[in-house]
Amino acid sequence: MIPYTYSLHKINDTVNFGFSADDYSRFKFGDDLVSKSFGKDLAEGFIKYYLQENLITEQIVVISSPYCFIPTATFAMKNAFVAQLNRWLVEHGGLVVQEAKVHRTITYKEDYGGLSAEERMELIGNDSFHIDKGFLEGKTLLFLDDIKITGSHERMILKMVKEYGLKNDIHMLYFAELVNKNIHPNIENHLNYHLVKSIFDLDEIIKSGNFAINTRIVKYILNSDFESFSVFLERQNSAFMNSLYDLSLGNSYHTIPSYEGNLNHLKSYLNQQAYKLS
Known part of the structure; x- marks a missing residue:
């Protein structure tokens, strides 16, 4: 089974990406306005370059990139993608899409974006991926991700597909893809951190009124040095701090030694706030 692959932007050099590197960085750290723009653009591209000539009449299932408890940045992009795709499908007599989740058990905390192809496969190869096979039967699957660099995530998805014996038509869709293999x-990570250079660069995104928390920003905050983390925490409201703590527990980050100090400080801070209010 060979999936159909589509990417909206082809990265062929390290300067001209076809999209704003600052916007991409904002997207990776939870700017929902950018996420909506990226998702809409990806849907329009897929419609123009595939669906207009190859209308899918059977049920479509859209599946965002795998995650455990905290969604990835791609999840926010997926929401806009689905909305735009549904509008087009309804206008052309198609079925509105369904959604499914690939459940992922993550075994590492390293920053994936800075690794080589071999290092990526070594890390991700220990993760496990699970999906509801029965729900997918007889449907066309659209797997969404924000960027394809080495293809390691795609290989893990296709490995899961093989292990589950899925016979579905499969499409792998990406906002961007590195097509020049001479580029490391x-x-x-150059794109991920193009705008975000420190934990304090997150403030404007979080307080913009268009913020969708995701795995990357949670890990980035927890991995900050204690002094910066403490100052950053003082600037946040109670709703954000409680969400940060609950999501961290949901992803079992309390079991990762390098996050322990910051998480314990956050817990104490929340307990103090609760005591003051009681």
């Missing part, structure tokens, strides 16, 4: 995979 760490170009991904």
